[in-house]
Amino acid sequence: MLDVVIIGAGQAGLSAAYYLARHGLIPERDFVVLDANSGPGGAWRHRWPSLTLGAAHAIHDLPGMKMGPADTGEPASAVVERYYGRYEEAFGLPIHRPVNVRAVRPQELNDDGAPGPVPGSPLTVETDRGDYASRLIINATGTWDKPHWPHYPGLETFTGRQLHTHDFQAASDFAGRRVLVVGAGTSAVQFLLQLSAEGVETAWSTRRPPAFTTREFNPDWGREVERRVNERTAAGLPPLSVVGVTGLPLTPKYQNGIAAGTLVTRGPLRRLAPDAAFFEDGTRFAADTILWATGFRAALDHLSPLKLREPGGGIVMDGVKVAREPRLLLVGYGASASTLGANRAGRAAALAAIDQLSVPTPA
Numbered sequence: 001m002l003d004v005v006i007i008g009a010g011q012a013g014l015s016a017a018y019y020l021a022r023h024g025l026i027p028e029r030d031f032v033v034l035d036a037n038s039g040p041g042g043a044w045r046h047r048w049p050s051l052t053l054g055a056a057h058a059i060h061d062l063p064g065m066k067m068g069p070a071d072t073g074e075p076a077s078a079v080v081e082r083y084y085g086r087y088e089e090a091f092g093l094p095i096h097r098p099v100n101v102r103a104v105r106p107q108e109l110n111d112d113g114a115p116g117p118v119p120g121s122p123l124t125v126e127t128d129r130g131d132y133a134s135r136l137i138i139n140a141t142g143t144w145d146k147p148h149w150p151h152y153p154g155l156e157t158f159t160g161r162q163l164h165t166h167d168f169q170a171a172s173d174f175a176g177r178r179v180l181v182v183g184a185g186t187s188a189v190q191f192l193l194q195l196s197a198e199g200v201e202t203a204w205s206t207r208r209p210p211a212f213t214t215r216e217f218n219p220d221w222g223r224e225v226e227r228r229v230n231e232r233t234a235a236g237l238p239p240l241s242v243v244g245v246t247g248l249p250l251t252p253k254y255q256n257g258i259a260a261g262t263l264v265t266r267g268p269l270r271r272l273a274p275d276a277a278f279f280e281d282g283t284r285f286a287a288d289t290i291l292w293a294t295g296f297r298a299a300l301d302h303l304s305p306l307k308l309r310e311p312g313g314g315i316v317m318d319g320v321k322v323a324r325e326p327r328l329l330l331v332g333y334g335a336s337a338s339t340l341g342a343n344r345a346g347r348a349a350a351l352a353a354i355d356q357l358s359v360p361t362p363a
Contacts, residue, residue, distance in 0.1 A: 002031055004353050005125050005134040007101050007302075009035035009093075010042025011062065012331040013140035014084065015346025016353075017093045018063050023354045027094035034127060035097040036145075040088055041081035043144035048168045049075045050194060060343055062087050100128045104137060104328075105305045123327050135327065136356060138349045139303065142332040143296035150182075150294050154272035160288040165191075168291065171198045178286055179203075180277050182269065183293030184210050189248060189263060191293055196262045203285040205277065206265040212254065213247035298333045320349045329353060 004020060006013050017033050025031050037045060044059075053059070054072030059080060061067050067083045088095055103126045125132040147166040161177075165187045171194035179195055181188050184206040195202050248254065257263035268280045277285045300308075300315075306325050308315045315330065316323035322330050329352055331345035 001122060002132060002134040003357050004031040004136045004138060005123075005132050006031065006033040006138045006140060007104075007125070008042070008140035008142060008332065009033050009037070009040070009084075009088070009095050009097070010044075010140060010142050010332065010342070011060070012142070012342040012346040012349075013042070013138070014087060014093065015063055015343045016138045016140060016331065016350045017346075018091055019347050019350030020353065021091060021093070022064075023350065025354075027092055032094045032096055032132070034099040034101055034125070034132070035095055036100050038098045039081060040084035040095075041077065042084065043142055044080035044084075045077050046144060046166075047075070047077045048170065049077070050170050051076050051190075053079050055190065059083075063343060063347065065090060096129070101141075101302045102126045102128065103302050103305050104139075106327075107133070136329065136353050137327060138329045138331065138346075138353060139300070139333075140331045140346065140349075141299045141302075143298055146297045146299040146301075147292075148294050148297050149292055152269050152272055157274050158272045158290065159274045160290065162290045162292065164292045164294070166296075171195045171200065174198065174200045174289060177201075177289045179289045179291055180205060180285060180287040181291045181293055182206075183295065184208065184248075184265075185293060185295060186248060188293035189254060189257070191291055192262050193253065193257050196257070196260070202262065203277065203287065204263065204265045205267065205269045205279065207268050210263070210265060211247040212250040212258075214250050300333070303328070320345055320352060326356070 003025060006016050006020075009017075013033055013035070017031070020031050021027060039045065052073050053070055053076045055076075059067065059076065062084075065087050067079075070079045087093075105124045105126065107121050107124055122133045122135055123137055125134060125137065144166070147164040149164060165183075168191065171191070174195055175198060178201045180203050181192050181195070182205045188204065188206075189210075192202055192204055254263060266279045266281070266283060266285065270278045270280050272278070272290075275286060275288065277287050277290070279285070306328065308322060308324050308328075310316055315333065317330065317333070320329050320331055322328045329349040331349050332342065
């Protein structure tokens with residue numbers, strides 16, 4: 001019987017593990033971290049090689065150890081993998097990998113073994129490496145394993161190649177292609193600029209005008225972003241995409257892309273044909289490839305036995321606490337789904353776990 005099982009060894013999961021250990025829980029005896037990856041780095045280890053450290057969103061230092069200087073021209077995946085590996089070793093974090101979590105289930109059994117609610121009963125974490133019983137779960141699985149593929153009329157008739165941000169490797173792979181990029185986030189913008197630099201013909205489709213902003217991304221802005229996301233999760237509504245709240249920073253590079261016509265959207269898609277895309281304004285683009293930069297959803301399928309969803313599709317949250325299931329603390333969902341809030345969420349989850357574990361189990 002463990003006190004805490006952390007699922008996921010990305011930024012939020014490592015932050016939670018650090019604070020659990022700092023507050024007296026013993027690695028391996030009291031808590032473990034289960035990670036589906038074969039090595040350190042979380043979702044960062046899967047990012048495309050052309051996403052260099054200088055082009056990536058800010059990589060925040062983990063608590064207790066700074067990342068230190070790094071080559072901005074090196075792939076961010078390599079930098080973060082190395083940093084997270086050092087971090088895990090330095091603090092002796094109990095990472096079990098690769099472990100795929102299949103389901104988290106309640107153990108609702110009375111003393112006679114019959115089904116029934118029992119205050120303080122553990123949760124069972126079912127994995128491909130055996131089961132774990134734990135008083136509390138900190139879920140930090142993020143979104144990388146749940147790419148969102150939207151549907152449009154005619155999608156099934158399209159005969160060209162389709163891929164998602166999740167599968168992108170290099171712009172050079174698209175030489176000689178005609179690529180439709182769908183999505184209004186940072187990834188879509190960066191793909192368009194990289195493809196254009198390779199001489200690839202592109203078209204850009206967004207459901208709404210791109211949210212370019214000149215606002216300074218400072219701590220006050222960060223708090224406002226978290227507040228707006230948390231308003232939705234507190235109401236049980238699905239979280240908005242990060243860019244839906246933050247906007248896109250109007251950097252000189254992006255301004256040049258707009259001036260060149262590369263970062264000018266054709267508007268919403270209306271339908272797809274075997275070899276073309278048609279937009280709401282009636283125009284057509286002859287495409288042989290679609291790159292869906294349409295974001296990700298929270299990877300929570302393994303939590304479905306806990307029946308957490310509200311009728312609106314979201315999960316009611318109070319910070320990192322799940323209203324329907326007090327034995328579950330959820331990070332990497334809502335405001336903590338980006339590097340902006342992951343450290344704070346990991347700390348909050350660890351402190352909430354410590355607080356719950358210090359309360360005697362009701363008789």
